[in-house]
Amino acid sequence: MKYIDLLHDAKTKLKNSSINTAEIDSELLLSKSLNLNREDILLNLNSIASQNQIKIFFNKINKRLNKEPIAYILGKKDFWKTNFTITKNVLIPRPETEIIVEQALKLIPIFSQKNILDIGTGSGCIIISILLERKKCIGTAIDISKEAIKLAKYNAKMQHVGNRLDFKNLNIDNFFSKKYDLIVSNPPYVKNYLIKYLLEDVKNFEPYLALDGGLNGCKVIEKVIRRSSELLKRNGNLILEIDPHQIYETKRIMKNNNFHKINIIKDLSGNYRCIIARKN
Numbered sequence: 052m053k054y055i056d057l058l059h060d061a062k063t064k065l066k067n068s069s070i071n072t073a074e075i076d077s078e079l080l081l082s083k084s085l086n087l088n089r090e091d092i093l094l095n096l097n098s099i100a101s102q103n104q105i106k107i108f109f110n111k112i113n114k115r116l117n118k119e120p121i122a123y124i125l126g127k128k129d130f131w132k133t134n135f136t137i138t139k140n141v142l143i144p145r146p147e148t149e150i151i152v153e154q155a156l157k158l159i160p161i162f163s164q165k166n167i168l169d170i171g172t173g174s175g176c177i178i179i180s181i182l183l184e185r186k187k188c189i190g191t192a193i194d195i196s197k198e199a200i201k202l203a204k205y206n207a208k209m210q211h212v213g214n215r216l217d218f219k220n221l222n223i224d225n226f227f228s229k230k231y232d233l234i235v236s237n238p239p240y241v242k243n244y245l246i247k248y249l250l251e252d253v254k255n256f257e258p259y260l261a262l263d264g265g266l267n268g269c270k271v272i273e274k275v276i277r278r279s280s281e282l283l284k285r286n287g288n289l290i291l292e293i294d295p296h297q298i299y300e301t302k303r304i305m306k307n308n309n310f311h312k313i314n315i316i317k318d319l320s321g322n323y324r325c326i327i328a329r330k331n
């Protein structure tokens with residue numbers, strides 16, 4: 052079968068299943084199946100794929116028809132300036148989380164030697180992106196998920212920052228250490244009874260541990276703020292990603308835990324997404 056026919060069949064199937072990224076998904080999955088880049092496929096649409104390649108391709112298309120996110124099928128996701136390896140054990144890095152990286156870089160002068168903690172590191176996308184931009188900084192990445200820590204370690208090694216990062220497979224409640232200059236975190240913040248209403252791609256595939264924010268969505272946020280108040284140096288900063296509806300509750304928890312100078316940043320859709328505070 053020619054590439055052009057494979058793409059046409061796949062696009063039609065995905066469109067019929069109301070997948071509105073049918074075109075790009077088909078191209079990316081064909082490129083992964085043939086181990087060619089997307090441009091090479093589009094420039095050689097009359098080339099013929101082997102039976103085995105066709106089988107591999109439609110196997111991936113079937114996964115997508117089953118609403119598996121494209122990042123899990125590809126095993127990759129771009130975040131900030133890096134392409135991260137992703138598995139189903141970690142949340143897929145989101146563009147809005149790049150705000151944490153952006154804000155962290157504003158707080159860290161280029162040649163300063165800061166010690167940074169990432170709570171709930173997942174794939175490691177936040178802390179690795181910061182360390183890649185700030186060569187003198189070191190950090191610790193912690194996650195309750197053993198599989199997440201394994202993947203974050205792999206990503207750190209691939210990006211050559213493994214020697215500046217320490218990894219802890221722990222619940223943040225059980226982490227005790229020396230103090231940090233900066234803490235970053237994108238904690239799970241979905242109210243647990245709302246998880247069943249999330250998009251199928253999310254609720255059926257992303258790790259529950261990465262989504263579950265307890266009954267009010269703030270269970271882990273509260274832990275992170277309370278522990279950050281103990282783990283930060285005086286005048287150290289905490290940068291958190293939150294759901295826009297959690298802004299007032301998060302501010303209240305921060306004030307009760309010795310934080311001040313609270314600053315709220317909106318995402319590109321104009322929603323409150325990121326909150327920064329300084330420890331008294």
Ligand SMILES: C[S@@+](CC[C@H](N)C(=O)[O-])C[C@H]1O[C@@H](n2cnc3c(N)ncnc32)[C@H](O)[C@@H]1O
Nearest residue numbers: 144171172173194195196222223237238239261
């Ligand atoms: C929303 S995901 C964020 C992952 C990654 N930082 C990102 O932004 O893509 C939250 C992460 O926090 C971890 N986590 C949840 N509760 C935790 C806890 N009590 N202590 C440490 N990590 C926790 C989850 O396993 C998950 O990897």
